[in-house]
Amino acid sequence: MSEVLDVAKKDGRWTECPSCSEIIITQKLQENLWVCSHCEYHFRLGAKQRIALVCDQDSFNEISLSETGADDRGQIPDEAIYGGMADINACRCIIGVMDFSHKGGTMGVQVGQYIIHLMKMARQESLPLVLFCASGGVRIQEGIWGLFQMLRTTHARNETRDVPMITVFTDPTTGGVSASFSALADVLLAEPGSRIGFAGPRVIESTLQCTLPSDFQNAEKLLSNGFLDRIVHRHDLRDTLSLILRWF
Numbered sequence: 001m002s003e004v005l006d007v008a009k010k011d012g013r014w015t016e017c018p019s020c021s022e023i024i025i026t027q028k029l030q031e032n033l034w035v036c037s038h039c040e041y042h043f044r045l046g047a048k049q050r051i052a053l054v055c056d057q058d059s060f061n062e063i064s065l066s067e068t069g070a071d072d073r074g075q076i077p078d079e080a081i082y083g084g085m086a087d088i089n090a091c092r093c094i095i096g097v098m099d100f101s102h103k104g105g106t107m108g109v110q111v112g113q114y115i116i117h118l119m120k121m122a123r124q125e126s127l128p129l130v131l132f133c134a135s136g137g138v139r140i141q142e143g144i145w146g147l148f149q150m151l152r153t154t155h156a157r158n159e160t161r162d163v164p165m166i167t168v169f170t171d172p173t174t175g176g177v178s179a180s181f182s183a184l185a186d187v188l189l190a191e192p193g194s195r196i197g198f199a200g201p202r203v204i205e206s207t208l209q210c211t212l213p214s215d216f217q218n219a220e221k222l223l224s225n226g227f228l229d230r231i232v233h234r235h236d237l238r239d240t241l242s243l244i245l246r247w248f
């Protein structure tokens with residue numbers, strides 16, 4: 001039986017929930033917007049999947065990385081962020097989605113540049129900005145240039161304070177991304193069970209030589225501490241976002 005399961009998992013027909021270990025038919029999981037129907041675990045999504053899930057059909061117009069001037073050779077590799085102009089329940093906005101599957105969603109020079117470009121675009125078009133964050137933090141391979149992006153994006157957010165901004169934290173958002181532009185939005189939302197924090201719990205435990213509570217850095221705990229405005233189930237995300245966008 002386990003061999004049959006392995007084959008079905010390998011060819012993608014069945015998927016195992018990482019939270020409750022339930023084996024789910026992938027098509028059913030997809031129909032349920034990649035939420036486990038047994039334990040409500042929200043699977044991680046790629047940027048394009050997220051855009052398809054949140055934006056109105058055929059409303060998305062990509063803003064390419066080459067438009068940011070980050071690289072004038074016109075050969076920009078895929079990056080850990082993807083975005084454009086789109087409608088959410090007929091509410092127009094600028095949307096940016098970080099992709100954890102690309103180098104852990106880390107923020108290097110091009111990601112930083114792109115985020116700044118989205119902020120400027122939002123101001124230019126007089127549109128609100130929606131950012132989905134999923135990141136391991138600053139891209140350490142880019143050294144100090146990666147760290148500079150915290151400063152640059154924070155400065156850009158301060159310069160565009162008049163642009164209404166909504167951040168949706170998804171699992172996980174950590175390090176320099178959680179500690180810079182993402183927390184400076186007007187409305188902070190999160191998906192259930194997302195980990196949001198700066199240093200990871202293992203690092204903190206080994207540094208402080210203590211055991212952390214099981215709900216440490218999870219969205220529910222952060223909501224009770226006042227860091228978040230609301231936790232939104234993936235099924236309600238579109239409606240909640242459009243409701244907020246209408247206020248702006």
Ligand SMILES: [Zn+2]
Pocket residue numbers: 017018019020021022036037038039040041
């Ligand atoms: Zn589950």
